[in-house]
Amino acid sequence: MSGVLRPQHNRDTAYFWEGTAAGELRLQTCNACGALRHPPGPACPDCGALDRGHVVASGDGEIFSWVVHRHPQVPGRQTPFVIALVTLAEGPRVLGELLGVDPDTTDDLIGAAVRIDFQHVDDELTLPVWRLA
Structure with a gap:
């Protein structure tokens, strides 16, 4: 990345x-x-x-909406990947990649419980990502 x-x-x-x-x-x-x-x-x-x-924040939430990103290519990323808009337990919504799901066989994820995780890119950047709880 x-x-x-x-x-x-x-x-x-x-x-x-x-x-x-x-x-x-x-x-x-x-x-x-x-x-x-x-x-x-x-x-x-x-x-x-x-x-x-x-x-x-607690890092707990549920998927409000999601999309499989297929095109266009994104620098530093391999498509396809899943992006989720998550409603946090505290109320605000946060966008991030949903890891651990197959973009080609993803069922409806709305309402699924998720937990925050962090993806270390390099010494200057760590991205928030989601995983199914």
Whole structure:
């Protein structure tokens, strides 16, 4: 996966990528109203506050939606692969690859329980991925 596309890494997302490197799924939280959100951003969409922090999520969730990615080719990836949109136990939804399922024989996965895992790409990138629970 050396040629993998790199996700955005900036001051709004640094805590998230530091968390994946540490084996944690971190969610942004608004320190003013307590709202959780993903993806992260500079201002709370609920109250507009700029005071943000993060919490460590349980890593448990269920598949809300999924797709088998076949085309186009993705740098650093072998197609096909399964991408899942997961509703976390805490509420927010997080997108990531679903490992351990055969893309060519995948049944309906909506509602399936999943657990977070982390895929170490290199010293600068660890990606969150999902596995069936």
